[in-house]
Amino acid sequence: MIDQSKIRNFCIIAHIDHGKSTLADRIIEMTGTLTEREMQSQVLDNMELERERGITIKSQAVRIVYKAKDGEEYIFNLIDTPGHVDFNYEVSRSLAACDGAILVVDAAQGIEAQTLANVYLALDHDLDVLPVINKIDLPSAEPDRVVNEIEDVIGLEAHDAPRISAKTGLNVEEVLEQIVTKIPAPHGDVDAPLKALIFDSIYDAYKGVIVFCRVMDGRVKRGTQIHMMATGFTTEVVEVGYFGAGQFIPCEELTAGMVGYITASIKNLGDTRVGDTVTDKERPCAEALPGYKKVNPMVYCGLYPADGAKYGDLRDALEKLQLNDASLFYEPETSVALGFGFRCGFLGLLHLEIIQERLEREYNLDLVTTAPGVIYKVYKTNGEVINLTNPSNLPDPSEIEYMEEPMVNAEIMVTTEFIGAIMDLCQERRGQYLGMDYMEETRALLKYKLPLNEIIYDFFDALKSRSRGYASLDYELCGYERSELVKLDILVNKEEVDALSFIVHADTAYERGRKMCEKLKDEIPRQLFEIPIQAAVGSKIIARETVRAMRKDVLAKCYGGDISRKKKLLEKQKEGKKRMRQVGNVEIPQKAFMSVLKLDDK
Numbered sequence: 001m002i003d004q005s006k007i008r009n010f011c012i013i014a015h016i017d018h019g020k021s022t023l024a025d026r027i028i029e030m031t032g033t034l035t036e037r038e039m040q041s042q043v044l045d046n047m048e049l050e051r052e053r054g055i056t057i058k059s060q061a062v063r064i065v066y067k068a069k070d071g072e073e074y075i076f077n078l079i080d081t082p083g084h085v086d087f088n089y090e091v092s093r094s095l096a097a098c099d100g101a102i103l104v105v106d107a108a109q110g111i112e113a114q115t116l117a118n119v120y121l122a123l124d125h126d127l128d129v130l131p132v133i134n135k136i137d138l139p140s141a142e143p144d145r146v147v148n149e150i151e152d153v154i155g156l157e158a159h160d161a162p163r164i165s166a167k168t169g170l171n172v173e174e175v176l177e178q179i180v181t182k183i184p185a186p187h188g189d190v191d192a193p194l195k196a197l198i199f200d201s202i203y204d205a206y207k208g209v210i211v212f213c214r215v216m217d218g219r220v221k222r223g224t225q226i227h228m229m230a231t232g233f234t235t236e237v238v239e240v241g242y243f244g245a246g247q248f249i250p251c252e253e254l255t256a257g258m259v260g261y262i263t264a265s266i267k268n269l270g271d272t273r274v275g276d277t278v279t280d281k282e283r284p285c286a287e288a289l290p291g292y293k294k295v296n297p298m299v300y301c302g303l304y305p306a307d308g309a310k311y312g313d314l315r316d317a318l319e320k321l322q323l324n325d326a327s328l329f330y331e332p333e334t335s336v337a338l339g340f341g342f343r344c345g346f347l348g349l350l351h352l353e354i355i356q357e358r359l360e361r362e363y364n365l366d367l368v369t370t371a372p373g374v375i376y377k378v379y380k381t382n383g384e385v386i387n388l389t390n391p392s393n394l395p396d397p398s399e400i401e402y403m404e405e406p407m408v409n410a411e412i413m414v415t416t417e418f419i420g421a422i423m424d425l426c427q428e429r430r431g432q433y434l435g436m437d438y439m440e441e442t443r444a445l446l447k448y449k450l451p452l453n454e455i456i457y458d459f460f461d462a463l464k465s466r467s468r469g470y471a472s473l474d475y476e477l478c479g480y481e482r483s484e485l486v487k488l489d490i491l492v493n494k495e496e497v498d499a500l501s502f503i504v505h506a507d508t509a510y511e512r513g514r515k516m517c518e519k520l521k522d523e524i525p526r527q528l529f530e531i532p533i534q535a536a537v538g539s540k541i542i543a544r545e546t547v548r549a550m551r552k553d554v555l556a557k558c559y560g561g562d563i564s565r566k567k568k569l570l571e572k573q574k575e576g577k578k579r580m581r582q583v584g585n586v587e588i589p590q591k592a593f594m595s596v597l598k599l600d601d602k
């Protein structure tokens with residue numbers, strides 16, 4: 001059994017681009033992945049086997065071995081935390097599996113909104129935070145200023161923080177030593193009943209679901225009957241081990257303080273929810289670990305295959321992706337404009353983009369995505385409450401008493417010269433000012449309550465463009481508020497295009513409608529007849545543009561009888577047609593559906 005005093009469980013937290021991955025790579029590179037004793041055992045055979053199978057796996061937790069200056073070998077478990085607000089719950093569970101956190105701050109940029117958000121999360125979980133100043137090789141680095149900033153703003157002792165370059169490896173050794181001396185060792189009770197926290201799980205075609213966990217108390221090994229306390233799922237452990245040297249390495253048992261994986265015959269990722277507590281069925285622990293929460297999607301949109309014949313492929317692809325992503329939700333839906341597709345739920349826009357990209361790249365699918373929207377609560381006059389995820393399902397206005405929309409508490413870090421511009425932006429997005437803290441003379445933290453719907457589209461881009469890249473954002477959901485919302489419909493040649501409908505605040509309906517019409521006018525090619533494009537709220541038309549008629553004769557330019565050239569052009573035109581959607585008698589290019597969602601700022 002591994003001596004707990006020789007274990008360090010930690011993660012690295014940072015604002016995006018401050019060098020988290022680079023430091024992790026460097027740490028892994030500078031340490032070994034097996035202890036001297038293990039080197040001689042049969043582990044290598046297992047690794048060979050996995051290599052033959054050709055599995056390359058990215059793990060959420062890597063075990064490495066560091067021989068410290070005190071001559072002892074330490075086992076480091078480096079737990080990866082997702083770096084985006086969309087995955088805040090996963091982040092919080094990963095932190096709960098650690099005893100300490102390395103805080104990486106860019107010596108040229110200093111503290112940013114996510115640095116603070118991450119530090120507070122880490123402190124909430126009682127982690128010891130070890131500041132590290134990175135990128136000191138940059139000419140613009142100001143390590144002294146950043147040290148002061150960390151001490152003044154966060155209140156963390158930072159004068160002996162390692163000043164490193166993760167890129168060149170300079171002083172990274174110091175970080176390794178401080179992990180040993182400053183991050184506390186775990187102190188679980190090995191003899192107590194099993195209590196382990198699931199902080200991630202992945203699906204593997206050979207092993208089934210692989211559960212990553214931190215054992216708080218007790219022990220678990222092959223044959224243990226385990227019980228997941230929140231989902232109620234019970235099964236027998238097939239294998240336990242840890243991830244190191246790019247491989248899953250089985251071991252005899254996992255004991256208190258250790259981080260590793262468990263496999264059993266688990267087919268469904270839904271049975272092993274992040275945040276759940278694993279215990280021993282025969283000898284259960286008295287109570288589950290705190291903080292379990294089932295994460296629900298926050299942003300919904302329709303995903304349709306560009307080529308209707310690919311519907312089955314899209315369904316199979318979504319099914320596969322969901323095996324590895326329990327927070328992805330989908331159900332079939334149909335649209336008059338787009339045919340058969342799926343209504344999908346995501347944790348946030350980044351999550352949506354990742355899934356969309358994977359579907360397109362890994363599964364070779366061309367997709368049409370409808371406007372992403374949040375979940376609205378519709379209170380009907382008959383007392384019924386609907387959670388609305390698809391604008392098309394909005395009941396008739398006469399049946400609606402009122403509606404509510406989700407709100408977020410947002411913190412925006414910005415240099416003082418851009419405060420005005422950012423406050424304007426928040427105002428335009430219906431933000432409620434909550435306050436402002438000055439970080440130091442040049443920077444402030446603005447606090448706003450904003451409707452989630454207003455920030456899911458292009459808020460982040462607008463923030464960056466209005467602050468020349470200097471603003472950073474962090475937000476968390478803070479409940480629902482009553483709001484004057486309407487459904488905006490788009491009519492092309494008098495026909496409603498259901499896939500373009502969305503919910504907006506009554507005050508911005510006119511503006512959004514006008515912009516949509518203008519944009520669509522540019523996107524829809526001229527056809528043989530005039531096409532009116534209208535925006536409507538209920539039966540009221542609030543904006544209109546017209547695509548003028550034109551005869552599109554692709555052969556006009558072909559004089560004479562070069563038939564092969566003519567054929568080519570006709571082929572090309574046919575190709576173009578495939579990417580069109582027939583709505584009534586008008587063809588709408590596929591890209592029009594996406595581009596209207598990206599309405600320009602201002």
Ligand SMILES: Nc1nc2c(ncn2[C@@H]2O[C@H](COP(=O)(O)OP(=O)(O)OP(=O)(O)O)[C@@H](O)[C@H]2O)c(=O)[nH]1
Binds near residue numbers: 021
């Ligand atoms: N000059 C210099 N560049 C560095 C150093 N460390 C990291 N970088 C660069 O900074 C950029 C961001 O580094 P990453 O390690 O990807 O940052 P991250 O925090 O993991 O970013 P995300 O993965 O996007 O969250 C990369 O281009 C790195 O090469 C350093 O010490 N010096």
